[in-house]
Amino acid sequence: MKRIVIGGCSQEISTFNPVSCQYEYFSFKYGNEIDVDSRGKNSAYAGAINELKKEFKDDLELIFTYDAEGGAAGPLDHDAFIRISEEFLAPIKNITGKIDAIYFSLHGAMGTTKENDPEGFLLEETRKIIGDEVPIIISLDLHGILTEKMLKNVNGVATYHTYPHVDFEETGKRAAKIITNIIKNGSKPVASRIKIPALVRGNELITESGIFGEQVRTAIELEKHPKVLSAGFHICNPFTDVPELCSQGYVFTDNDIPLAEESVKKLVGNFWDNRHKMQADLISVEDAVEEASKLNGPVAFTDAADAPSSGASGDSNEIIRFMIENNYPHSVLTSIVDPNAVSKAHELGVGETINIGIGGNLDKRFKPIMKDWKIKSISIQENLDMENWKFILNPGKCAVFEYNNITVVAMTNSIMMVDRTIFFANGQDPKNFHSTIVKSPHCEPEFYDEWVEKNFNVDAIGSTSANLVTLGHTICERPMYPMEKDTEFKPNIEIYK
Numbered sequence: 001m002k003r004i005v006i007g008g009c010s011q012e013i014s015t016f017n018p019v020s021c022q023y024e025y026f027s028f029k030y031g032n033e034i035d036v037d038s039r040g041k042n043s044a045y046a047g048a049i050n051e052l053k054k055e056f057k058d059d060l061e062l063i064f065t066y067d068a069e070g071g072a073a074g075p076l077d078h079d080a081f082i083r084i085s086e087e088f089l090a091p092i093k094n095i096t097g098k099i100d101a102i103y104f105s106l107h108g109a110m111g112t113t114k115e116n117d118p119e120g121f122l123l124e125e126t127r128k129i130i131g132d133e134v135p136i137i138i139s140l141d142l143h144g145i146l147t148e149k150m151l152k153n154v155n156g157v158a159t160y161h162t163y164p165h166v167d168f169e170e171t172g173k174r175a176a177k178i179i180t181n182i183i184k185n186g187s188k189p190v191a192s193r194i195k196i197p198a199l200v201r202g203n204e205l206i207t208e209s210g211i212f213g214e215q216v217r218t219a220i221e222l223e224k225h226p227k228v229l230s231a232g233f234h235i236c237n238p239f240t241d242v243p244e245l246c247s248q249g250y251v252f253t254d255n256d257i258p259l260a261e262e263s264v265k266k267l268v269g270n271f272w273d274n275r276h277k278m279q280a281d282l283i284s285v286e287d288a289v290e291e292a293s294k295l296n297g298p299v300a301f302t303d304a305a306d307a308p309s310s311g312a313s314g315d316s317n318e319i320i321r322f323m324i325e326n327n328y329p330h331s332v333l334t335s336i337v338d339p340n341a342v343s344k345a346h347e348l349g350v351g352e353t354i355n356i357g358i359g360g361n362l363d364k365r366f367k368p369i370m371k372d373w374k375i376k377s378i379s380i381q382e383n384l385d386m387e388n389w390k391f392i393l394n395p396g397k398c399a400v401f402e403y404n405n406i407t408v409v410a411m412t413n414s415i416m417m418v419d420r421t422i423f424f425a426n427g428q429d430p431k432n433f434h435s436t437i438v439k440s441p442h443c444e445p446e447f448y449d450e451w452v453e454k455n456f457n458v459d460a461i462g463s464t465s466a467n468l469v470t471l472g473h474t475i476c477e478r479p480m481y482p483m484e485k486d487t488e489f490k491p492n493i494e495i496y497k
């Protein structure tokens with residue numbers, strides 16, 4: 001009987017969000033809950049579980065341990081991470097008898113207030129428990145930062161080949177196939193990797209239409225070779241400022257170092273030459289507001305710099321501040337995380353006016369907008385279904401504030417703002433406004449793009465700004481493009497056995 005352990009831990013953070021995130025921000029699955037919850041889902045777990053069951057049939061015992069999944073946020077409070085890591089490792093310590101392999105579903109862009117490589121830590125600690133003989137295979141998001149510590153402690157990696165991500169299940173399946181190759185065929189994984197000193201962002205990273213698709217298509221092509229176990233390209237999350245933040249490609253082969261070397265060179269291809277194109281095309285707040293004021297509308301302002309789905313605080317008021325200061329003539333709808341303002345609104349009640357500073361109470365890049373805000377509505381919003389994605393949103397207590405032509409949907413907890421859920425839940429339809437501020441780098445077209453006159457991709461400040469040089473990296477290796485425009489790249493192939 002083959003005994004394979006399955007667990008995971010995933011989160012993606014923005015180092016530049018000053019609000020650290022706590023244990024409560026995670027949801028947990030224990031033991032068989034991982035199996036039950038994954039059924040019928042497009043998830044890495046589902047892909048791995050189904051593939052292993054298909055390959056090993058009755059000769060298989062799956063041992064489910066623990067899964068912790070946190071939404072994108074600021075750095076994880078280190079004590080919270082210690083607690084999570086203990087919970088992660090405890091069921092592995094408790095396993096008795098031999099095990100044949102471990103599969104972990106990870107993201108790769110975690111960071112705590114003290115630890116720059118939480119996934120590397122979890123893998124190293126797991127290795128200490130299980131010894132050198134048991135293969136550990138992981139799956140990662142292509143925004144994950146694949147570190148040396150991770151590579152030293154795993155025997156295989158499978159990475160998403162799509163952005164926006166749709167191949168969750170497929171990636172789990174590819175991870176499981178590495179396990180099958182090791183157990184059934186006796187494969188001996190070796191890895192090659194090339195790190196590239198460039199951070200990238202923008203539409204060219206959309207794998208179906210952008211130039212980054214070249215790397216992904218090469219990876220998929222390489223994986224067809226019988227001796228290539230996996231190939232992947234990480235653009236990494238530019239907001240996770242850790243020592244090994246960079247772009248990188250890797251290839252795992254079955255004990256064939258020359259093939260791994262040759263393949264990874266092919267994989268990296270023109271990425272470096274294309275780095276200039278893989279930067280966001282943004283318009284200044286001033287220019288966007290000025291142009292929009294002349295349009296009939298409706299218009300959208302994409303404020304990706306304050307996207308909670310990328311790890312930002314969600315409390316930017318920069319665009320509405322500029323609009324208020326410049327007498328913007330149209331109606332505006334925005335969303336802001338502001339627990340204090342919401343709490344005050346719930347104390348006072350609907351119809352009252354309150355002199356309070358809204359927004360900018362969490363991330364000090366922004367300053368609260370002190371005005372006489374009218375309380376239009378209050379509510380408690382829990383377990384909201386998103387428009388398309390299968391996640392549940394819990395903004396908690398909400399309040400709608402109005403000041404002249406500006407309507408603010410304020411909430412207690414940061415949530416993903418990749419669709420219109422928070423607006424609808426609070427009785428506000430973006431179609432009833434001239435201008436809507438959208439705190440997400442990309443939205444599905446029907447939410448805005450299909451019916452707005454123009455969507456301005458704004459160069460606002462914020463902890464997830466696509467204008468990467470404004471973020472203030474202090475930890476990642478330098479020089480790094482685009483922070484240092486004259487960064488040089490000499491490909492160096494690292495080998496991991």
Ligand SMILES: [Zn+2]
Binds near residue numbers: 141142143165
């Ligand atoms: Zn991602």
